[in-house]
Each structure stands twice: as structure tokens, then as C-alpha cells.
Amino acid sequence: MPADMVSREGAAPSAPRPNPRRQAQRSADMRQRLCQAALDALCEVGYESLTTTMIAARAGVSRGAQTHHFATKADMLVGAFEHLLQSWDAARQLAFGGRDLGELPFEAYLRFVWREIFSKPSYIAALELMLAARVDKELGERLRQALDSPASQRNLRWRALLRFPDVRKEEQFQYMTLCLLRGMAIHASFNRSDAVNEAVLDAWIELAEKVIAVERPDGRAPEGGVVSPRAVRGHSKRSA
Amino acid sequence: MPADMVSREGAAPSAPRPNPRRQAQRSADMRQRLCQAALDALCEVGYESLTTTMIAARAGVSRGAQTHHFATKADMLVGAFEHLLQSWDAARQLAFGGRDLGELPFEAYLRFVWREIFSKPSYIAALELMLAARVDKELGERLRQALDSPASQRNLRWRALLRFPDVRKEEQFQYMTLCLLRGMAIHASFNRSDAVNEAVLDAWIELAEKVIAVERPDGRAPEGGVVSPRAVRGHSKRSA
DNA sequence: ATTTACAAACAGTCTAGTCTGTTTTTTAAC
DNA sequence: GTTAAAAAACAGACTAGACTGTTTGTAAAT
Structure with missing residues (x-):
């Protein structure tokens, strides 16, 4: 060569x-x-x-x-969508490389996806495409197809991140977080107040950590649930 | 004369x-x-x-x-938006009349708003308008203005519904639920699986009820937290 | 030599807003 | 109370611009 x-x-x-x-x-x-x-x-x-x-x-x-x-225009849109998905992969690679997500705190990963993906204008663009797909069935099919492999990879990442024994609950938790982030992205776009979103993100992290502690029989979360009562009630302010 | x-x-x-x-x-x-x-x-x-x-x-x-x-077209869009907001009021009036929301279980109200508002195609239409407002600043201003009074009325309703002593936490909780519902609406529109949304809604209701029980010193939520351990872990399937 | 990459003009359709004209309702004068 | 003027509600054509996909043509690569 x-x-x-x-x-x-x-x-x-x-x-x-x-x-x-x-x-x-x-x-x-x-x-x-x-x-x-x-x-x-x-x-x-x-x-x-x-x-x-x-x-x-x-x-x-x-x-x-x-x-x-x-x-066609639809080809162009699908191309842009795939390009965006790749950029997310790139950002993740840049932030965590090949690191094992299992060793990462939930908070760290959640703040990353909010900061680098959901809070960006490009995520709103993605939402616009997804909403447009509601009536443009062909576009929808192609977008879903483009999202197919990334979505299953995301499932693997969240599996590694959360490691709930009950996979069904883990999936629920994953989708709940996803929906919350999507909703927050819209809120950030339409309303002006970022403060609300930051507070909601903090609150969700706090709540989520309790759920994780309960669901996952980790080193620090015994089955007996001795942590749970205090944990659920303790809504101490996070510094962010 | x-x-x-x-x-x-x-x-x-x-x-x-x-x-x-x-x-x-x-x-x-x-x-x-x-x-x-x-x-x-x-x-x-x-x-x-x-x-x-x-x-x-x-x-x-x-x-x-x-x-x-x-x-102008923007006038027409704002008109449609206001019409939609009115229809939500009408649905709420039909369902609860002048009843005091404080006597209503959180679950009942949440299932109502999901069923009658967020899961409808018209909510996706509203989201499309809100997303379009991102670039059409004048439209955005008018939509926000149209939403101004309804939003403050919503705040009052949630105040009556939740009655957290800590108003800040109550607001966080309200916005978190709102974001979640928005995200679920998108998920329902783009993906096919309603089952996921139902599960997420159930899970949120369960989680939310624990938060409510902790935040609100109601009759049935003792400070000692005797309910919490079992409650947090008990993700029993809800019949809906 | 043939396929691929790029360039630019074109055609048909569609849209929002304007403009002119007609009917119905309201106001005011008689 | 009748009637004329004015205003509001309604109807439909027209325009100027824009957009997508196509087509025809040229340069570069294989």
C-alpha cells in the first residue's frame, strides 16, 4: 500500500x-x-x-x-437521523470508552445522557422526526429500523448499568427514565426555566437510587431492607 | 321605543x-x-x-x-390550541365536576389524565405545536400565553391533590409526573407497544404513592415508616 | 468505455395571504 | 315603524413564491 x-x-x-x-x-x-x-x-x-x-x-x-x-427527502431525513445516532455513540465512546458501565454510578450515567444527548437541540430535532413519523408511515418504519440496533444496544448498556435481578422491573425502570428524559427535553425546549429541569433531574436521581438500592441485591443493599425506610424518606438536597 | x-x-x-x-x-x-x-x-x-x-x-x-x-395561519393554530385546552377542561369537568381533588386518590387522577389527555392523538398534536414553537418564536409566545392561565390552574389542582407540606418538593413531583406523561405520550406515538406504557404508568403510580406517603403527613402514613420496606419492594402487578 | 459523481435548470404542484365582490346583520335616521 | 347607511360575515378567485423530484448535461474515476 x-x-x-x-x-x-x-x-x-x-x-x-x-x-x-x-x-x-x-x-x-x-x-x-x-x-x-x-x-x-x-x-x-x-x-x-x-x-x-x-x-x-x-x-x-x-x-x-x-x-x-x-x-428523496425521506432518504435525507433518515440519513440525518442515523448521523445523529452515530454522534450519540461517539459521545458515549468519548466519555466512557470501553469502560464497564456496571462500575459507574447511576447518577453519573444519567447526568451524562441528559447533558450530552437529551438536553441538546438535536434531541428535539429527533423528536420532531419521531412525531412526524406518526403520519408518515414509511418514514416511521425507516426510523424505527434505524433505531432498532441502537435500541437493543441501549438495552444491553442499561442491563450492565442496573443489573436488577428482576429483568422486567429493570426494563420498566429503564423506560420510565427514558420517558422522563424525553419529557424533560420538551419542557426545556418549550419553557424557559432550566432550573425546574435540574431540580427534576436531581429528584429523579435520588428517587432512582433508592429504587436501585432496593431492587438490586448489591453489596450495600441487603434483602432485609434495613436501608429502605430511611432511604425512601431521606430527600436531602443534592448539591448538583 | x-x-x-x-x-x-x-x-x-x-x-x-x-x-x-x-x-x-x-x-x-x-x-x-x-x-x-x-x-x-x-x-x-x-x-x-x-x-x-x-x-x-x-x-x-x-x-x-x-x-x-x-x-393568519398562526392565528388558526393558536385557536386550535386554545380549543384543545378547553376540551381538557371539559373532560375534567365531566369526570370530577366540582369535586374536591383532595379526596381523590392520586392513582385515580393520574389514570384519568393519562387516559383522557396524554394518551390521545390530540396531545401529540399539542406537542407538535410546542416543538414548532421552538423556531417560530411568535407562535411560541402566543402558545405560552394561552397556556398561562391553564397552567396556574393546574398548579392549584395539584396543590389540592397532593398537599405536600414542602411546596418545593410538591412542585418537583408535579413536574416530574408531567415530564413522564409527556415522554410516555411520545413513546406511545412512536413505538407500537402500549404494554410498556401501561407497565410504566403502573410502576410510577406505585412509586409515587410511596413518595406521597412519605412527603405528606396524612392519616395513613406514619412517620416511623413501618409501611415503607415492604411497600417499596412490593411491585405486585396492578389490575388496572 | 462505462459507471459513478456532480451540476444546474426545469416543471408541476401547492400554499398563505390578498383582494374584490355578495349577503346578512346592525345601527341610525326619518 | 320603515328604511337607508354601515359594518360585519361570508365567498371565491388570484398571485407570487417556494418546494420536491426529474431531467439533461459534464467531469471524474474505474
Whole structure:
């Protein structure tokens, strides 16, 4: 393999180099740029005002190039959605690497997902897509499909994080937390007060830790429940 | 000659009082029809595909009549939103009348709001409006304004329902429940499984009742916490 | 030489808001 | 009490712009 990494530089319009493997790279780059632009545009102008023309302009490419890679608007939207899912993976990788989530406190992980995922405008964009999927059945099917593998990976992560003996209860707990975070994302978007959300997040962490302590026969949570009474009642303020 | 001297009143407010209720009635009816049609259309086709023409057609009125009552599309949307809020009031009135919420179990009220408000497609419509308000600042301001009085009334209801001595905690609890319900609404819309939502609702009710028992020095919640250990661990299936 | 990547113009459709005109109701004068 | 003027309710056409998908054309890569 020749050292052709140097030829990877240069501007978009002209790159006259007879390099093998270049076509696929170019295509992938272009798709990446378009998806990122689509996501940015979606965050900025919202789903209703999002147009394919605007996406192409944002990415700095012609509309012809765009339609070559994403024939229809729905293709473009699905691409943006997948791009967002990948960015979440990247953020998680950056924060925790390959660390075992089982050794992580629940609070740490929850604050991470709130800070890096749910509280971002891009999550609202994702919600807009999901709500739009209610009437656009084909889009919905494709979004669900894109979410399929990430969702099962999320299940594995939460399994590692929580380790409830009762898997059914663990799942309930997971979905409850997910719903809460989604609702908080909406609240943060529509209302102005971030203070409320911070307080709710703190309160949920506190409540959740008690549930975890009870559900999981960990080192510190005996079956007898000697911790429970005090734990449930102790709503001491968290410093955040 | 009837007593129409009232009409010579003062200056600007040209609002004749004698007997003519006909015009106002017609106007109110038409607005009602349009708002209902707008809400229906919003539920059926979603925010992105909602058009003023479609609303007028659905209401069975001409576009001229529509623009007379709602000059702009945003006016129409705000009208639909207010209409929805009123329908929630009506449902609550139907279910509980003037009953004191303090005598109502938390579970009963929560199941009511889930069944009659949050699980309905119209709530998704409301969410679409709220998300759209993120970029349409003027719409957002008007929606928040429309929600202002209903929200403070909701606060009063939850105060009556929960009666926590610590008002701050009560507010946290209220917002937590609200966020949870919102998130569940999205989940119900995007995913297919209602079973998950039912389970989450059950679980939240159970958890919430413990929080209530601890926070509120009611008749049945002793300070000693003799109920807590068994209660927290007992996730017995609820019959619903 | 043939496929892929990119470019740009085009066509058909649709939408929100405006404008002009008609009917009904209300007000005010007679 | 009748009637004319005014205002409000209603109807429908029109416009200017925008959007998506298509099509035709060119450059680059294989």
C-alpha cells in the first residue's frame, strides 16, 4: 500500500488523482457532509421549514449532488437521523470508552445522557422526526429500523448499568427514565426555566437510587431492607 | 321605543347591548367549527402537512370566511390550541365536576389524565405545536400565553391533590409526573407497544404513592415508616 | 468505455395571504 | 315603524413564491 494519504488533502472542486479507493471515500465524505448539514438545518429551522434545497446549500454542494446521494427527502431525513445516532455513540465512546458501565454510578450515567444527548437541540430535532413519523408511515418504519440496533444496544448498556435481578422491573425502570428524559427535553425546549429541569433531574436521581438500592441485591443493599425506610424518606438536597 | 340609550354610551367601545346576540353567536359558532376542524386536521395529517385550505374545507366553510376570523395561519393554530385546552377542561369537568381533588386518590387522577389527555392523538398534536414553537418564536409566545392561565390552574389542582407540606418538593413531583406523561405520550406515538406504557404508568403510580406517603403527613402514613420496606419492594402487578 | 459523481435548470404542484365582490346583520335616521 | 347607511360575515378567485423530484448535461474515476 503506497503512502497516498498525502493526496487526501485539497479542495472539493478538483482533485485529479488516479487513486484507487478514492471513489468510495469521496462518496462517504459527501454523504457525511449532507447528513451533518441536514441535522444542523433541522435543529435551526425545525422540521416544518426544512427543505432539501436549504440542506444542499448548507453543505455547500449542488442539488444535483444531493439528489444523487439521497434521491428523496425521506432518504435525507433518515440519513440525518442515523448521523445523529452515530454522534450519540461517539459521545458515549468519548466519555466512557470501553469502560464497564456496571462500575459507574447511576447518577453519573444519567447526568451524562441528559447533558450530552437529551438536553441538546438535536434531541428535539429527533423528536420532531419521531412525531412526524406518526403520519408518515414509511418514514416511521425507516426510523424505527434505524433505531432498532441502537435500541437493543441501549438495552444491553442499561442491563450492565442496573443489573436488577428482576429483568422486567429493570426494563420498566429503564423506560420510565427514558420517558422522563424525553419529557424533560420538551419542557426545556418549550419553557424557559432550566432550573425546574435540574431540580427534576436531581429528584429523579435520588428517587432512582433508592429504587436501585432496593431492587438490586448489591453489596450495600441487603434483602432485609434495613436501608429502605430511611432511604425512601431521606430527600436531602443534592448539591448538583 | 326600547331602552337603547345604552348604545349612545361613552365613546369607542361600540358594543350594542339591547338584544342582538345573533351576530356574535354566528361568529362564535364559526370560530368553534374552524378550531375543531383545525385540531382534527392537525391530529390526522400532522403539523407539517397542515394547510389552511384543508382546515377550511374540513370545516365546510369558504376560505374567505376563514381568513375573516383567523387572518393568519398562526392565528388558526393558536385557536386550535386554545380549543384543545378547553376540551381538557371539559373532560375534567365531566369526570370530577366540582369535586374536591383532595379526596381523590392520586392513582385515580393520574389514570384519568393519562387516559383522557396524554394518551390521545390530540396531545401529540399539542406537542407538535410546542416543538414548532421552538423556531417560530411568535407562535411560541402566543402558545405560552394561552397556556398561562391553564397552567396556574393546574398548579392549584395539584396543590389540592397532593398537599405536600414542602411546596418545593410538591412542585418537583408535579413536574416530574408531567415530564413522564409527556415522554410516555411520545413513546406511545412512536413505538407500537402500549404494554410498556401501561407497565410504566403502573410502576410510577406505585412509586409515587410511596413518595406521597412519605412527603405528606396524612392519616395513613406514619412517620416511623413501618409501611415503607415492604411497600417499596412490593411491585405486585396492578389490575388496572 | 462505462459507471459513478456532480451540476444546474426545469416543471408541476401547492400554499398563505390578498383582494374584490355578495349577503346578512346592525345601527341610525326619518 | 320603515328604511337607508354601515359594518360585519361570508365567498371565491388570484398571485407570487417556494418546494420536491426529474431531467439533461459534464467531469471524474474505474
